[in-house]
Amino acid sequence: MSAAEAGSADTAVRIAAAVRAGERSAVDVLEAHLARIDGGEAEVHAFNTVTVDAARAAAAAIDERVAAGEDPGPLAGVPIAIKDNLCTRGVATTCSSKILEGWVPPYDATVVERVWASGAVPVGKTNLDEFAMGSSTENSAFGPTRNPRDLTKVPGGSSGGSAAAVAGGFSAISLGSDTGGSIRQPAAFCGVVGVKPTYGLVSRYGLVAFASSLDQVGPFATTVADAALLLEAIAGHDPADATSIPQEAPKLVEHLDDGVAGLRVGVVTELTGEGISPDVLARVREAADALAAAGATVEEVSVPAVAYGLSAYYLIAPAEASSNLARFDGVRYGLRVDAPTTNEMMVASRTAGFGDEVKRRIMLGTYALSAGYYDAFYGQAQKVRTLICRDFDAAYERFDVLLSPTTPTTAFDLGAIADPLTMYLNDICTIPTNLAGHPAMSVPFGTGQDGLPVGVQVLAPALGEQAMFRTAAALEAAAPRTTGASK
Amino acid sequence: MSTRITSDDVAHVAQLARLELDPAQVELFTGQLAAILEHAEDVEALDLADVAPTSHPYPLVNVLRPDEVGATLPNAEALAAAPQAEGGRFRVPTILGEAP
Structure with missing residues (x-):
């Protein structure tokens, strides 16, 4: 029996409704999840930290509030896991890097504050590729996470721990971050729902920055409705994030059952051809x-510039990362390796603290930004970003949402991909939306030839989450039933 | 196309980024970075003279907040995570070759 089959859990929607009505206790819900963690975590390694005591205290407090006639909120008593690059006051936040050794944030990320305020119960901090750089969660300083559907496979990355926590039934929902596919790709590999919201819809305050113009926080869940519930809880303007969109967030939950009749769906030609496995394409x-059977009109659509997405991304994201990661210098927090001068101390601390993938991207970014290469690399990539936005805009004149695979293949074996560029090719379908700042989500839809989950990606224009979620709900309703789905 | 990245480039960039690499790592990273940059040649080859760059996907300009006094992190909490602190400040080793 796989960890996923052992981990069949209830949905966040049902848990919250029952806890708010006083029909179930948050403590009982939590203990069921902690028991699954006890049973499966040693093999899966979804977590860097399991916050058992804090979770029990939070669950007991929720039950007391319900007993006192209060409503703890839309996520009342729902166990949630938090990616370990989101700051949690009083709980170590590592980014799965040695360079943040010993660091305990003095503040909560805005999304963390919001899920606490909604009544969620914190079960722990999840493993990731160091600083969210990777597609397999193998680049963690604390060892890899395994896929609960098949322990010989990677869970995807970089939010592999958050995807595995939900797939394994360790938490009902979780938070991840997505810079080039880091929520959607692991969601696809682990057979769960994963959402990258519109850039600016969800606050980045307290998210440790990787590539600031691309990073976005979003939900993992076992159902589309749970993902909508969690996204509603975290979305909306935050004055602490200057890139936060100052307008009301789209309503999602109340429109989930609106159906897709009359919706115009475009299947992206450039993402459904070469390089995609035949079983995923099927x-x-x-x-x-x-x-189409549910009433949508479905046509092929060409979005030519997405073909350049990967190249542009691997110039822009490392450039921004090289700048963002300059702050880890051994001066104010984290690892310090002693040396006679400050410059030598910084070199020694960064050399000992960062793993190879992080070093590779810092150097790539530093090179792309350096004198003589800036225009050819970084400047050119920013122009390609404009082309990608234009081509998407043209497609969205004719279509409400677009459709593609989330990943070119199903989950691969641990250790199977050693070459960095080959690993990057995992993200060809997910990267274009990050460059455009648009929302996209992965919905489980059947399995590949190997019996592992396949994710279908629904893309939408900026703030088009409502149509995206309606489409996802229709796909979920039509999806072939597979083993391990936590329904 | 651009000139292929050399091991000297990699060593120079590592020094700029405050990273120390041994010769074997320089060789490994040179090959890997060259492969990634080679893949990016499709972008380099495009004629984009008339295209404006996009630095930010959702254009917001002049994001200002009210000039009001608010809560800030207390000095002790800000220093709590420091590897070394002294007199309410972060302590570091010698800078610019002078005695501390």
């Missing part, structure tokens, strides 16, 4: 057919 075609 699921995407079936998903498109299912939407």
